[in-house]
Amino acid sequence: MQNMERKRADRIADDLEGLIFDGTFADGERLDEVQLASRFSVSRTPIREALQRLAQSGLVEQIPRRGVFVRQPGPVELIEMFEVMAELEAVCAKLAATRISDEALEDLQSTNKRCMATVEASDTDGYYRENQHFHAILYRQSGNRFLEQECLRLQRRLQPFRRIQLRVRGRLKQSMAEHEAIVEAIKEADGEKAATAIRQHVSVQGEKFHHLMASLTIAAE
Amino acid sequence: MQNMERKRADRIADDLEGLIFDGTFADGERLDEVQLASRFSVSRTPIREALQRLAQSGLVEQIPRRGVFVRQPGPVELIEMFEVMAELEAVCAKLAATRISDEALEDLQSTNKRCMATVEASDTDGYYRENQHFHAILYRQSGNRFLEQECLRLQRRLQPFRRIQLRVRGRLKQSMAEHEAIVEAIKEADGEKAATAIRQHVSVQGEKFHHLMASLTIAAE
DNA sequence: AAGTCTATTCTTGTATACAAAATGGCTTGA
DNA sequence: TCAAGCCATTTTGTATACAAGAATAGACTT
Numbered sequence: 353m354q355n356m357e358r359k360r361a362d363r364i365a366d367d368l369e370g371l372i373f374d375g376t377f378a379d380g381e382r383l384d385e386v387q388l389a390s391r392f393s394v395s396r397t398p399i400r401e402a403l404q405r406l407a408q409s410g411l412v413e414q415i416p417r418r419g420v421f422v423r424q425p426g427p428v429e430l431i432e433m434f435e436v437m438a439e440l441e442a443v444c445a446k447l448a449a450t451r452i453s454d455e456a457l458e459d460l461q462s463t464n465k466r467c468m469a470t471v472e473a474s475d476t477d478g479y480y481r482e483n484q485h486f487h488a489i490l491y492r493q494s495g496n497r498f499l500e501q502e503c504l505r506l507q508r509r510l511q512p513f514r515r516i517q518l519r520v521r522g523r524l525k526q527s528m529a530e531h532e533a534i535v536e537a538i539k540e541a542d543g544e545k546a547a548t549a550i551r552q553h554v555s556v557q558g559e560k561f562h563h564l565m566a567s568l569t570i571a572a573e
Numbered sequence: 574m575q576n577m578e579r580k581r582a583d584r585i586a587d588d589l590e591g592l593i594f595d596g597t598f599a600d601g602e603r604l605d606e607v608q609l610a611s612r613f614s615v616s617r618t619p620i621r622e623a624l625q626r627l628a629q630s631g632l633v634e635q636i637p638r639r640g641v642f643v644r645q646p647g648p649v650e651l652i653e654m655f656e657v658m659a660e661l662e663a664v665c666a667k668l669a670a671t672r673i674s675d676e677a678l679e680d681l682q683s684t685n686k687r688c689m690a691t692v693e694a695s696d697t698d699g700y701y702r703e704n705q706h707f708h709a710i711l712y713r714q715s716g717n718r719f720l721e722q723e724c725l726r727l728q729r730r731l732q733p734f735r736r737i738q739l740r741v742r743g744r745l746k747q748s749m750a751e752h753e754a755i756v757e758a759i760k761e762a763d764g765e766k767a768a769t770a771i772r773q774h775v776s777v778q779g780e781k782f783h784h785l786m787a788s789l790t791i792a793a794e
Numbered sequence: 795a796a797g798t799c800t801a802t803t804c805t806t807g808t809a810t811a812c813a814a815a816a817t818g819g820c821t822t823g824a
Numbered sequence: 825t826c827a828a829g830c831c832a833t834t835t836t837g838t839a840t841a842c843a844a845g846a847a848t849a850g851a852c853t854t
Contacts (some may be wrong), residue, residue, distance in 0.1 A: 359806090385835080385836075396809085404626070416836085418835090443657075499653065582838090617838095
């Protein structure tokens with residue numbers, strides 16, 4: 353297992369990430385090192401470490417001798433990231449179709465069942481959790497740990513925007529139908545079919561595009 | 574244009590990256606902060622910044638309260654990374670097939686011509702440069718800047734291993750034929766064909782696999 | 795003699811002090 | 825009145841000092 357002990361800087365980075373995700377820090381806003389230092393009751397050193405981590409993951413932009421600024425992705429970049437996410441997941445599905453283990457396939461189906469239950473119960477948080485697990489299984493079953501890591505990284509980055517999407521009326525039901533198609537394709541070991549199904553599931557097109565844009569203007573106000 | 578002024582820590586990170594790539598620092602070796610500080614004639618602060626950057630890009634592993642250790646990818650991870658690279662480039666090619674501009678297509682063809690010339694002249698460095706440009710055009714012409722960045726990132730990481738591969742006898746000629754097939758498919762705007770061609774070009778299979786493994790054992794001695 | 799406990803030393807993580815560069819405001823001149 | 829240049833303040837980048845956890849070696853016990 354991974355080392356659980358983490359330094360303060362790491363926890364601060366996670367906290368800051370959360371604060372950026374939930375909109376506490378607006379787009380373009382400068383993150384003052386001394387202010388954050390007093391806020392977290394630490395010196396500038398761990399703050400700077402945390403900011404550098406965020407800069408590398410793309411959440412903030414670090415301009416030399418100027419400071420770091422929150423950098424929320426714009427509409428174009430978001431579409432681009434979702435496009436890449438869709439393609440990466442499609443690769444996972446393609447590979448998983450032939451590489452998946454029997455136990456994992458069981459897990460995939462039971463997760464999907466639990467997912468459906470949360471839809472019936474209108475349990476958005478529950479859906480969110482089970483859905484994430486559903487996708488995580490596919491990443492893992494691609495049999496490519498590096499690919500899995502890349503998927504998790506991008507998923508994490510898109511997390512807040514995906515969550516917004518879930519609020520769209522009827523989205524959950526449609527999403528479940530798509531899950532169903534993915535599971536079917538994988539059961540048939542049809543890689544291309546699975547890839548197409550999950551690409552459809554993840555990519556932002558049609559109505560989803562419209563809703564994503566709408567959510568952005570809301571978030572920007 | 575980008576800000577050209579960079580801090581010392583950034584240049585140190587690049588230097589260290591080079592030192593890891595060329596094997597000056599062996600796999601598993603601990604990078605001592607004070608040693609590096611005196612080597613670069615700076616304090617520990619910029620060294621630590623640089624090491625954290627390397628840790629995030631995966632070149633070194635940072636174990637809390639222990640230090641950072643060089644982490645060269647093993648055979649399995651290398652294969653995995655090449656698999657992802659092949660799929661990412663396949664996506665680029667698929668998208669570029671329909672999105673590419675006329676000028677870029679011209680550039681692609683002329684780059685390929687220059688590439689062939691370097692093969693004739695047995696100019697390995699020249700081939701390396703032109704080949705990289707060839708791929709960079711495809712990344713850009715995917716029309717997805719985020720995808721482009723991800724491709725460049727991974728390409729950079731695989732750079733040293735790809736370079737080794739070029740030394741294999743006859744590889745350059747075969748590689749040119751593959752380029753030719755890619756260009757043809759894109760000229761026909763056939764996304765799937767282009768994707769398949771470049772996937773074949775990048776992925777490590779058959780003889781290439783064998784040579785990659787051989788190069789690893791050489792590097793490890 | 796081997797193992798363990800402990801003290802010392804070394805290394806990382808954090809705080810603070812200092813240097814250099816950028817921003818902003820003021821003055822001065824046209 | 826406006827612009828340009830200079831000074832003060834603010835802020836980032838780097839160096840150093842300090843604290844805390846880990847490695848190591850030596851002594852003591854069984």
